[in-house]
Amino acid sequence: MVRGLAVVRGVALVGLRPLEVRVEATCSPGLPVLKLVGLPDAAVREAGERVRTAIQRHGLRWPGERVVVNLAPADLPKVGSSFDLPLAIAVLAATGQVPMAAASRTWACGELGLDGSVRAVTGQLPLVAGARQLGARELLVPATAAAEAALVTGLTPVPVTDLTDVVAALEGRRPDTPLAPVRPCPGPPAPDLADVRGQPLARRAVELAAAGGHHLLLTGPPGCGKTMLAERLHGLLPDLTTDEAIEVAAIHSLAGERRPDDPLRVRPPLRAPHQVVSAAALVGGGAGIPRPGEVSLAHRGVLVLDELLEIPRAVLDALRQPLERGEVVLSRSRARVSYPGAVLLVGAANPCPCGHLGDPRRACSCRPDRIERYRARLSGPLLDRLDLQVALQPLARAALLDGTPEEASAAVAARVAVARTAAAQRWGAARLNRDVDAAVLRRTTARPALARLAAALSGLGASARAFDRMLRVARTIADLEGREVVDASHVEEAVAYRLPPVPVPA
């Protein structure tokens, strides 16, 4: 006798890419065992035990027959515990305990406890967003994650706390109170630029980096305020829009760094991994489907790499692709995934192995060839992408005690916002000067002056490619001045952030 075939839909994630998974269940005469097929991993295989116990403990019936559950497409590896809920619904539908028609229209994701309660899983937010992308209109979600799910527009989350709620929802009995989405949270106040004494060069570079999204390299002896400046640069960035904040939250959720009941952060992320970071931790990786790394966790925000030259070169070179394309593509035997990774990189480094090159207070004890080798660790292609390079000097005590107030972050942030708006209006779609194509960029420059300058600079060892990158910074300088055309003086200033001070007398 052929009995009903129940189908419930769930979502599998390959990176951030959602794929529809049909959970099919049927009962047939035979020994009362659960047969789970369709490449389940260990967590999915254990779902059988969880679901069976949860159903029984909730006063529902587990069939005394052979139950076969298939997760289709059968060749896609399924990971995690988010299939518990669709599996339970499919079994309940196959045994006639919930309406078959309602189940076949249902999308669900969530983990079941042995007591039948429904819990949120790692990556709950990208699962919800994924279901929306796949065409779901309604989704059964754990009640704890409902407010977060309500952030996703175009999809109605149906909160369920346990299997009783699930049965009620499928029978059409729903709570009619509309869900309030998670409120955006401004986060703690950022440290203020007014705390930075002196350092006019670095202040200028930080302002340019915030306005144009240019990567920044700060070199200087220990204690000259590199980390302090990096934090304040983060404070100058404008808040994320809600869509951007959801995108960022989804990545954090996937990495297990965000719980569903956490507030939605509208401040751009600030990540500062320690210098013994591995390549996998930095750009993403791991067994099976690669997980997002620090670059992706800092998406739309700031990635601070302190002691940049202490990071192994192979790890640094892994940064080149994300810095160029704004995303990380990880190809593994099991999967090829891409994560967004548009970060503003702030690198901090000592100028030489002992740290005191250029320090007026202490003589540098390094041999010139060691300095050269030390700097060579920052490979050429990566160094090329660090558009703003500033050598910091430690502050004299007089300047520290000097009472004149420095400009506060609020004033700088206002200028940054104006420049960003100008760039966004010119390029469209909130693009930063950092990401604009050089050919497009050249159309906004005063040509004859620049041609002369390019010729003069090639004599100083600047390549054409480097010149193009300098133009992006020059564009930002012009934007901060409110000028539409980039002229020679803008490029001259931009160049000053690129000509590296020669470690040996030139």
Next chain:
Amino acid sequence: MSVVALQRLTREAEELAAPGTDPAVLAALLAWTVRPRRTLEGLRRALAARGAPEVPLSEALLAEVRQHLAESDAAAASRLLPRWRARGCRLSVVGDPGYPARLAEDWPATDGPVLLATAGACPPAAPTVAIVGARNASSYGTGIAAWLAEAASAAGVHVVSGGAVGIDAAAHRAALEGPGGTTVVLGCGHDVAYPRGHARAGGLFDRILVGGGALLSEQLPAVAPKAGIVRARNRIVAGLADLVVVVEGGPRSGALLTAGAAAERGRPVLAVPGDIRVPGSAAPNRLLAEGVGACTDPADLLAALASDRVAAAATLPQAPARTPRAVTVLPGEVHRELAAAWPRAVPGDAVIHRSGLPAGTVLAAMTRAQIAGEVVERADGFVLRRAPEADGK
């Protein structure tokens, strides 16, 4: 060793021998020295112990090595020749016309090398000054070295130094375009790229050769720059010069060796006074305490050369008339700051702070000045490339 092998080596050495150098002597010396535990310096000592030879030096040398010719190795010597040839070197033996006469004075009592490999032109007989100092130099040191070397070269004085980074390089760079020219005494063989930055294509050494200067080495082509070898070349620097000026150096600086070697030859030494609190001033300040003259101006240098070479005083040009310099491209207040600090560098932050101009304006001006060659950016800040005129120097 067979006579045939030595004859073959002689023929091969012919094209490498400098004009006036006997290839047979060269071949015999090379075949003799390539064997282990033999040095040309030892040969000089053996000759010196016997007093000044009555015959020409090359004959005396030939007579000395002939005793051991049987144990010589012509094949090994012949393998060295292509390496010298690739570097465009000519070889000369002490006492030959292609060997700097000043270095050969009183040989073998003085310690000039027996053999000298020269890339480029042989150093001229013009008055010569050695400007030496530390590798780890401050902007003050390199600024002064460049100032002295440029003025000396402009006055027709040849500048020698050791080709190292720091003071040496600053002196070579400043001198290479002037009429005086410059010579490097390497601390290694010609076929060893050291210091790497100077030896690379288009680097300082290439520029010196293109500018008509020379690279000298007493070593076989593949000898690495070991400490003893690098220090030994300082005596050659001193031997080539009529005057040694020590600019900056630590308490154990090789510049002290150069000064010592010059004193042994009875040649004058000057020292540039340094900041007494900076370790890099130990060498010149110690020399000053020992009674050498102070060099505070290019005029001091030229005067010392003139008094030393009374006979040559007529040929020694006076300091050239000041050529009017191009107007500065820097804003006035920025130029004043840099000129006041010269030859010390001024950090960018300090320039911005003291001039009161916006950071962007100052940076753009600095780029213009670097393109114009007026300013150099160093690890410790910006510095004027030439001595400012305002102080009357």
